[in-house]
Amino acid sequence: MFSKKMIYPVFLPHAGCPFQCVYCNQRVVVSHDRWESGILEFVESGLRAYSNQIRRSGRSGEIAFYGGTFSALPLALIEAILAAAAIHVKQGIFTGIRFSTRPDCLGGEVVDLLSRYPIRAVELGVQSLSDSVLLKSRRGYCARPVYDTVKRIRDEGWKLGIQLMAGLPGDTQALFLESMRKAIEIYPDFLRIYPTLVLEGTALADSFRQGVYAPLSLDEAVTWLAPAYDLALRAGIPVIRMGLQADPALEKPGVVLAGPYHPAFGCLVKCRWWRDRIDIHFASFPRLCGDGVVLRVPPNQVSDVIGHGKSNLRHWKARWGASAKVVGQAGLAGIEMIVENNCQRAVLGSG
Numbered sequence: 001m002f003s004k005k006m007i008y009p010v011f012l013p014h015a016g017c018p019f020q021c022v023y024c025n026q027r028v029v030v031s032h033d034r035w036e037s038g039i040l041e042f043v044e045s046g047l048r049a050y051s052n053q054i055r056r057s058g059r060s061g062e063i064a065f066y067g068g069t070f071s072a073l074p075l076a077l078i079e080a081i082l083a084a085a086a087i088h089v090k091q092g093i094f095t096g097i098r099f100s101t102r103p104d105c106l107g108g109e110v111v112d113l114l115s116r117y118p119i120r121a122v123e124l125g126v127q128s129l130s131d132s133v134l135l136k137s138r139r140g141y142c143a144r145p146v147y148d149t150v151k152r153i154r155d156e157g158w159k160l161g162i163q164l165m166a167g168l169p170g171d172t173q174a175l176f177l178e179s180m181r182k183a184i185e186i187y188p189d190f191l192r193i194y195p196t197l198v199l200e201g202t203a204l205a206d207s208f209r210q211g212v213y214a215p216l217s218l219d220e221a222v223t224w225l226a227p228a229y230d231l232a233l234r235a236g237i238p239v240i241r242m243g244l245q246a247d248p249a250l251e252k253p254g255v256v257l258a259g260p261y262h263p264a265f266g267c268l269v270k271c272r273w274w275r276d277r278i279d280i281h282f283a284s285f286p287r288l289c290g291d292g293v294v295l296r297v298p299p300n301q302v303s304d305v306i307g308h309g310k311s312n313l314r315h316w317k318a319r320w321g322a323s324a325k326v327v328g329q330a331g332l333a334g335i336e337m338i339v340e341n342n343c344q345r346a347v348l349g350s351g
């Protein structure tokens with residue numbers, strides 16, 4: 001529901017990470033080249049490739065360093081990488097630089113260095129704001145220092161992205177939604193939300209095999225995320241991704257051992273959100289269900305309203321006896337909707 005700006009990612013799997021987190025194996029989640037031959041050379045060749053691509057397409061955007069803990073790399077290496085990227089920013093090829101990092105790896109010294117370069121956004125892998133979940137997931141920090149790091153990012157005028165995970169060890173739907181509420185109170189510029197998967201080559205995979213950790217089912221994960229998405233929508237905070245990006249690397253046998261992986265996970269959550277919203281509406285206005293119900297929604301929302309494989313249409317028929325027809329209507333935007341049948345009409349805005 002929000003416009004997307006171009007991001008040109010350079011993945012540096014586990015570069016700078018103080019240790020491998022229990023659920024994380026960056027080497028298997030994305031098909032990408034390896035940087036083992038030398039990070040700086042790898043980055044420079046990525047910058048050149050993207051520059052050529054942007055010159056051809058004319059679509060500028062931010063260069064992003066993902067897949068590791070960028071700000072925990074050796075300072076000299078960070079400086080060399082940023083200096084290389086900044087040349088392209090100065091030439092107008094990129095609009096700026098963003099990177100992902102951990103909340104406990106953005107201290108004053110590295111911020112001083114970063115502040116000399118055109119950083120636009122920092123994506124913080126917060127994962128949870130519940131101390132018990134952070135402890136059981138062995139993240140190595142508790143919730144309080146997250147707020148100090150957020151303040152440092154804000155003081156520099158950088159955009160803030162917060163990444164949360166659902167279904168970590170010790171997590172419950174209530175704890176997850178509490179983390180989500182706390183994240184919204186921080187009021188980041190955007191959110192990413194990922195359900196926890198059991199990836200090969202992780203400590204979580206060992207716990208799963210030993211029967212100590214059980215991941216969420218796909219339905220549970222969608223059920224947890226739909227109200228979280230609702231909270232973000234109501235707060236006006238863009239959720240720029242839900243679920244890992246579909247990638248051939250993830251589809252390889254033996255990579256995702258268990259857990260709620262679906263190549264269109266975000267779409268499933270949005271479909272559920274529409275289903276729940278319209279359920280509430282049908283419950284409140286029983287005269288507006290039954291046969292002949294027309295749901296008028298923004299044209300770009302039609303497929304989410306219908307549901308994956310028409311699942312929402314089947315649900316409303318079974319639950320409310322409503323043979324709903326979904327129509328894309330020009331002039332409606334965001335989550336606006338008109339529900340009508342031959343005896344009543346209701347217009348819903350952001351509620």
Ligand code: SF4
Binds near residue numbers: 014021069
């Ligand atoms: S979750 Fe982040 S900090 Fe942990 S291993 Fe993965 S990339 Fe590194």
